[in-house]
Amino acid sequence: MIRQVHKIDATGQAVGRLASSIALLLRGKNKPSFRPNMDEGDIVEISNVELMKITGKKLEQKLYRRHSGFPGGLKEVSMKKLMADKPFDVLRNAVSRMLPKIKFRDDMLKRLKQAK
Numbered sequence: 001m002i003r004q005v006h007k008i009d010a011t012g013q014a015v016g017r018l019a020s021s022i023a024l025l026l027r028g029k030n031k032p033s034f035r036p037n038m039d040e041g042d043i044v045e046i047s048n049v050e051l052m053k054i055t056g057k058k059l060e061q062k063l064y065r066r067h068s069g070f071p072g073g074l075k076e077v078s079m080k081k082l083m084a085d086k087p088f089d090v091l092r093n094a095v096s097r098m099l100p101k102i103k104f105r106d107d108m109l110k111r112l113k114q115a116k
Helices: 015-027 079-085 087-098 105-110
Strands: 005-009 043-047 063-067 074-078 112-114
Parallel strands (some): 043 112
8 A cells, every 4th residue: 555645735724624634634535445444544744733723712722731640640732832942743743633542543643744
């Protein structure tokens, strides 16, 4: 199986719409040979991630939460801070949550790369 490389420019594109098209390519649903139990997706390279369009009041209101598992271990970071520090992580989170929770989900996410 030969994986194609798709290069996508994120300039001016909304995060959710971009993430859904990336998830489709990573999953391999654009191919006629798609099978849900096989990992036949392609490689996706994203450029200009910092120029993505954030619609609505998401920059001020959206929070990304994670928990360490220990009492009081809830960590929160706002989308505004994450876009300033690591804009690729905003897109990676959106794509990750659009992919199905299956055993090769991590392998699909490894094929999402930031163009240098």
